[in-house]
Amino acid sequence: MSAAKRVQQWATFARTWHIFDCKWQDPYESANLIKKYLMGLHKPIYHPMNDCGDVVVxxxxxxxxxxxxxxxxxxxxHHTGYPGGATWTLAWELHSKDPTMIIKKAVYRxxxxxxxxxxxxERLLIYPGMNVPEDVMQNVTNQIRQIRYVPVRLDHIPEEEVKSFPKVMDYPENYVLK
Amino acid sequence: MTSLFRTGFLLAKNSIIASSVRSLSITKPLNLKEIREQQKGQSIVIEGVIVPSPRTELLVRNDSVTSEDGKQPCYMCSLGLDVKHTDVLILSQFVRSDGCMLPRRITGLCSRQQKKIGKMVTMAQKAGLMINLTPGNCKKDPKKRFGYKKFNTYFDESTIFVKRLPKQEDRFRRSGSMYFN
Structure with missing residues (x-):
């Protein structure tokens, strides 16, 4: 086996580490995307018996x-298993208890x-903020593109840009400015 | 006798009120105005100053479109823009400084566009995208809102003209399509 072929062999079977920014992303939409990378469905060598899935951060x-x-x-x-042990937790309550749980359950489901x-x-790593451990971050070589456009708040746009933006609506002549 | 007095009193009252309500304007009524309040020594002067509209030079219009019956559609219909609730630079033109949607007599839209833009303004406000255009008692930070409101929310614009959204249990009904509209 030539040196180039050997490298190609390593690159094919190596685990790639992907990063995904969940900011303003729907967890149930992005779960279908993350799943493909986790299971290795994006690879031509995919087979259910082939352990070719990647790591997603x-x-x-x-x-x-x-x-x-x-x-x-x-x-x-959730059910504890005991009689009367059923609980229903709303999504916002779950998210305020553990901000990683919703995305984890969405990918799992x-x-x-x-x-x-x-x-x-086990190959899915979720972090609530941007604080990722250094030993995880140094492996990351690819970024998964976000599905949804991250909206920009009006107060984060510079005031001059807001003023010079083309206008659609004009006030009637006798309008009192407020 | 009392009824006579009452009618006389009402007549007198009506004449006074009618004269005070009569819409007489000494200044030219058709102009964009700004109400300014300034203190000169002991007296406060409140005046309506006529100002040129800051938007006329940046205005975008498409006058080439006419519908089948020869009428001009409203300016948003003729522009044909695909406005989303995240387009805050467009939606902020339709609101007052407290973030309230302007009425149709001021925006000059057709009823469908007025409803559509009004709902998208609501969506943008709920998503916390126009937080600087809110009433004074607002906390100005979407993350400080109460309960479920403090988390990020996005909206689907295709739900604006859906009359009734299907409920979860509608999945088990036999004909799903008749429950739309």
């Missing part, structure tokens, strides 16, 4: 965005429930 999981009124509509069910799922989940 999710940062800013505290800043995920849910659609509409999902924060108070979604409930997470997006995958098929087989014996491989627990091992695949």
């Amino acid at each position: 999710c940062v800013n999981s505290r800043d995920i965005a849910l659609r509409g009124d999902d924060w108070k509509q979604r409930a997470y069910f 997006s995958m098929k429930g087989n014996l491989q799922r627990r091992h695949t989940m």
